[in-house]
Amino acid sequence: MNIQIKKYLIKTKDKKKLPIIYYNNNKNNKKNKKIILVISEIFGLNNHIKYICKKLIKNNFICISPQLFFRIKNITFKEKINILRKKINELSDKKVINDLDNLISWIKKKFKINNISMIGLSWGGRITWLYSYINNKKINKSIVLYGRINNIKNKKHPIHPIDFVNKIKIPVLGIYAKNDEIITKKEIYNFKNIITNKKIKLIIYNKCKHGFLDKKRKSYNKYISKKTWKNILNWFNNNNIK
Numbered sequence: 001m002n003i004q005i006k007k008y009l010i011k012t013k014d015k016k017k018l019p020i021i022y023y024n025n026n027k028n029n030k031k032n033k034k035i036i037l038v039i040s041e042i043f044g045l046n047n048h049i050k051y052i053c054k055k056l057i058k059n060n061f062i063c064i065s066p067q068l069f070f071r072i073k074n075i076t077f078k079e080k081i082n083i084l085r086k087k088i089n090e091l092s093d094k095k096v097i098n099d100l101d102n103l104i105s106w107i108k109k110k111f112k113i114n115n116i117s118m119i120g121l122s123w124g125g126r127i128t129w130l131y132s133y134i135n136n137k138k139i140n141k142s143i144v145l146y147g148r149i150n151n152i153k154n155k156k157h158p159i160h161p162i163d164f165v166n167k168i169k170i171p172v173l174g175i176y177a178k179n180d181e182i183i184t185k186k187e188i189y190n191f192k193n194i195i196t197n198k199k200i201k202l203i204i205y206n207k208c209k210h211g212f213l214d215k216k217r218k219s220y221n222k223y224i225s226k227k228t229w230k231n232i233l234n235w236f237n238n239n240n241i242k
Contacts, residue, residue: 002026003057010066010106018099019070021045023053023063034115035107036236037100037139038065039124041211042088044077048214052119059233062113066103068096068127088123092156093130100131104138117236118142122182122210125174126151129161133168141171143235145228146180146210149191162190166197173201173235175228177208177219203231 004024009017036056040049045067053063069075072087079087104116117140120128125147132142150162176188192202205212205227209219213228 003054010103012099012102016071018103019067020103021050021053021065021067023057023065025057025060033062033111033113034060034117034236035062035064035111035113037103037116037118038063039068039118039120039127040065041122041124042069042077042081042084044069044075046077048216049121051215052121052213055229056236061236062111064103064107066099068099068124071095090156093127093158094156096127097131097134100127101135101138104135115140119145119232120147121145121213122147126161129165129168129172129174130159132170132172133161133164136168136170139170141235142173143232144172144174145213146176146183147174149183149187162194165191165195165200168197168199171199171201171235173203173231175203175231176205177210177212177224178204178206179208180210182210201235 004026006022008020008022010020012018038049038053045065049065053065056063069088069091072091075087077084107116108114118128118131119142125144128142128144129147132139148160150160151157176183178185180188188204192204195202205224208221208224211217211219212221212224214220
């Protein structure tokens with residue numbers, strides 16, 4: 001397979017530059033172009049995100065992964081997890097949403113493609129929930145992998161998925177781990193129980209933990225990962241999962 005990988009710097013509304021990586025399989029059917037935005041965990045555009053993008057393009061999608069932490073000064077992604085979280089928590093939802101808005105406008109103008117979906121992991125999962133609610137007219141559907149459901153509210157993070165899940169107007173698939181050490185089982189099932197929105201589908205896998213899709217993590221679960229990938233591809237193709 002001939003993989004095309006390009007890097008771009010996208011001008012933002014406040015005249016900064018958002019770095020993105022573009023992935024495409026040159027054999028993709030030109031009449032069936034679908035773009036998926038891949039929103040990373042707090043570790044940025046690492047090898048796991050590259051793997052996800054390459055996996056998706058093998059299945060005839062085009063992927064774009066934005067480095068949404070570009071506004072944070074002196075971030076290295078090799079810092080201790082608590083320090084990294086503290087830095088990233090300083091980034092406001094509003095700035096992230098604005099940068100995604102700007103990116104989608106750029107995509108539509110450059111590639112003439114309107115079929116845009118989104119998948120986000122952990123930190124990126126919460127952002128995907130948020131974008132699916134706030135700017136649902138700009139994307140078709142989305143997938144959230146173990147994204148935060150609820151957290152402390154402040155000026156930079158005024159709402160969380162538990163506040164708006166039933167108001168989302170596009171199909172969203174949420175995939176969670178029952179033994180997640182970051183999102184409690186009680187929190188996950190409480191979230192599931194309040195959902196009345198028929199556009200939302202929630203899967204909770206047993207016997208796995210946060211980050212079960214990442215082969216480099218101790219929490220990686222081969223069996224659950226295989227099922228998850230099947231559901232990811234089914235969802236993006238036709239919304240059907242098993």
